[in-house]
Amino acid sequence: MANAHFLAFNHLHLHLQISSPLVSKRVIKRFWNCDIEYSTNYQRPGFLNMKLQANGASIPTSINTADSQHNKTPHVLTVAGSDSGAGAGIQADLKACAARRVYCSTVITAVTAQNTLGVQGVNIVPEEFVAQQLNSVLSDMHVDVVKTGMLPSLSVVKVLCQSLRKFPVKALVVDPVMISTSGDILAGPSVLAGFREELLPMADIVTPNIKEASVLLGDVPMNSVSDMRAAAKLIHDLGPRSVLVKGGDLPNSSDAIDIFFDGENFYELRSRRVNTRNTHGTGCTMASCIAAELAKGSSMLSAVKIAKRFVETALDYSKDLAIGNGVQGPFDHFLALKNINQSSCRSDRFKPNDLFLYAVTDSRMNRKWGRSIAEAVKAAVEGGATIVQLREKDAETKDFVDAAKVCLKICHSYGVPLLINDRIDVALACDADGVHVGQSDMPVHLARSLLGPEKIIGVSCKTPEQAQQAWVDGADYIGSGGVYPTNTKENNRTIGLGGLKEVCKASKLPVVAIGGIGLSNARAVMEIGVPSLKGVAVVSTLFDRECISTETRNLHAVISEAALLTQ
């Protein structure tokens, strides 16, 4: 708030009221002969919306405090201890911030030897070195929000408060970590004075669990939601702008209930209690997630609600993870670990030769011959298809996802990748191996950011320019055609063998030829003699036939012979 320089009115009583979702307190400062009353906060990062009142007039004002260089990446600094088991502490904070898409820097206050059984050792970082880390980060990087976790000594608390006075930030989230859930002491009673007298009055929110709330208030009993409410009010009296008393460890409670108090109103935040042993690090994650949302510009209440929903979702997803042998395991912030199950995963990523005999399904043909998608796919892989693409233009989404899951199992049992045509959402929902997109479907670079680095992305290209672009955009292969006229795709320009050859020559990616290819012309296609051409893709040649597996075997024989001859 060094921005009061625009106040040129001398000898006036100025009343500045800045609309404030975060800060309810008003800070009064004296500049020259003016009394300026204001409260700070931002609705959007970098903007202060305020009302300036002078001599009965009221002027709404918005000050842009952003300095353009600094306003781009939301940034949380966590000041906390390291947990070698990586469920709590600095490691949880980094994961929570990354999952909430906020940059996180780290000042380490202690290194703990810790696992799912408990804390085996603590090594405190000397306070001068904590100060040095704080100075390194805060003097160089623009930090939006500071979040504190394990502060192992009074001197570390003091060093932190000094740094915060020297480098003010937009919000301070204090998780008053004192005792781990395993019962181990992470900060001794000497720290309490530092919390009460110095740190809490600077905090925008403090987030004790029930044990910590009890300790902060001199060991008051904490057995019920009404005890939590009373504690929230008393802790608020210690100076923080808001308080969240977390009830994860409340005895005999079928729901997970937290009490949020902003100095005026109480909010009882309730979620179902997830039945799991994997709750190590919930408190650290909660505080980091609140900090991350504040850094992005949320109001405090909304940040707390998002954080609670995030923890609940992550616990539910991770309820069966088996990491460590102790009573309390870590959870998965990225909701991704349990799908990495070796049996359902293909051992290799994409290989160009997977394109050799590429089967593309067609729902009309399956209807005509009275078969399900899964039956058609099974017959094609039995006959030797080396990759399958589900191209279901008129399927209902739910039916498509269900069928894709079944097809994925079938394909994987043969070591064959399964791709989905066009529908990134369906590919994500069934965890298919990848997608094939056309020039007017989802752009390849966006498909890549949605699907991640390991999925296969193919794109249809008719020209050398499109082939070059596919490479730049991060595709894995291109499909080029129609080589011959076809009924499967309306208004599809035929590029002929000449066009295919041009594309193959220009392509740094492997190519599969498509369009009107069958037993009679597959050999001519394979014989164009450009090394990037790896195979042929077919629809009617396999699926508009009585016996799919026989047709697949026959086509396999033809292209194998052609491949041998062109080697």
Ligand SMILES: Nc1ncnc2c1ncn2[C@@H]1O[C@H](COP(=O)(O)OP(=O)(O)O)[C@@H](O)[C@H]1O
């Ligand atoms: N089993 C659970 N199911 C759902 N939410 C939980 C569970 N355990 C804890 N939480 C939530 O996780 C957050 C952290 O709370 P808590 O575990 O009490 O803190 P701490 O980890 O500091 O002891 C709170 O929002 C709490 O309600």
Ligand SMILES: Cc1ncc(COP(=O)(O)O)c(N)n1
């Ligand atoms: C380094 C460190 N920081 C914080 C906690 C608290 O986490 P929890 O309350 O889930 O045990 C911890 N166990 N270790």
Ligand SMILES: [Mg+2]
């Ligand atoms: Mg916990």
